Amino acid sequence: KAGVTQTPRYLIKTRGQQVTLSCSPISGHRSVSWYQQTPGQGLQFLFEYFSETQRNKGNFPGRFSGRQFSNSRSEMNVSTLELGDSALYLCASSWTGGGGANVLTFGAGSRLTVL
């Protein structure tokens, strides 16, 4: 079966711009969670969606937002980009979420560079 698909894989933006990243989960998975990975901070939780509802959010500013569609595909948006937003953005999908007894499947990530 197809894995978790993230698009685009690489992108370069300039400060002040906005970016939208997409995540298509494994078919049947209803939970999608998003993470930011940087060399300094490691992996950090952004937010998690289940059946189009945001169930939890990490400690990130309001510039970071997301949504989930009825087909479970999810997007995240970062507005007013800052240099520090340069990172690998990963999404993961599961049946019901990482806190429950479900294995997460990660996408390959979207690598964002902000100049």
Added chain:
Amino acid sequence: KNEVEQSPQNLTAQEGEFITINCSYSVGISALHWLQQHPGGGIVSLFMLSSGKKKHGRLIATINIQEKHSSLHITASHPRDSAVYICAAPYSGGGADGLTFGKGTHLIIQP
């Protein structure tokens, strides 16, 4: 928010050695995850466990719920085991939500 501590941060060993990576968390959880990340970024789930021990090939994961501690062991280590190993726990401790992560253990197995 659950706090996850992992040790060691870096580990270099010779092929064949027995490897142990430790993980502790602060809030009671429903399940703990062990992940593997290779250069280039791809993350693979190795184990998800809520009690006792799980084994997959040369990898063994154990968890002590009362002590909020888990270990990942690699027996007969091989250079292809070189990767970053990350433990992760539910962000809020329980329920179905995202994960919070340890800093990772950068493992290098030398031939």
